Amino acid sequence: MRTSLPGRVRRGLATLLTGALAAGLAVGGVVAPAQAAAADVQGGSATWNFKDSWTGYVGGSGTITPPLEGGQSVYPSASGAMDLQTAVGDVRFGGSVHYSAHGGVLDVTVSDLRLAVTSPGVGVLTADFVSSGTTSDDVKVATCR
């Protein structure tokens, strides 16, 4: 994890992300002003596959757009707000990843990746899924603690 957050927040996020990393999530480049008690989060990205075997399955016979970087998808443009004392806050990531295979029968898009830190060291990772026109918003994909 790369970040320019103050030490306490960085450690809080690092603890939380130990859980997130078990779900394959890596967050880099998230920036917040050093002196503020609560800060807007801006910039940065998340590198994440919601399931590696799925990525291998679709990538083997279909297409993943945008292409993987180093074997994973990158969700750019982090935004949100975070309490710098507790690391409680909410970070959303932009971008979307489209999976297509079997001549379009498999048609899945993942977007709106969101890491919500609800209390120090506890958080939930959610994402929106669209599969062949059916939308499922804010699906919980991992609990981090």
Ligand code: HEM
């Ligand atoms: C013509 C249509 C389809 C065919 C012939 C097909 C075929 C297959 C085959 C052969 C596997 C096993 C791959 C392996 O273990 O190496 C598989 C796995 C899978 N398929 Fe499909 N599939 C089709 C459509 C879909 C659709 C529409 C979805 C969901 C939107 C889907 C979701 C999955 C998932 C989640 C797995 C397991 C991937 C993993 O290992 O994580 N498939 N499919």
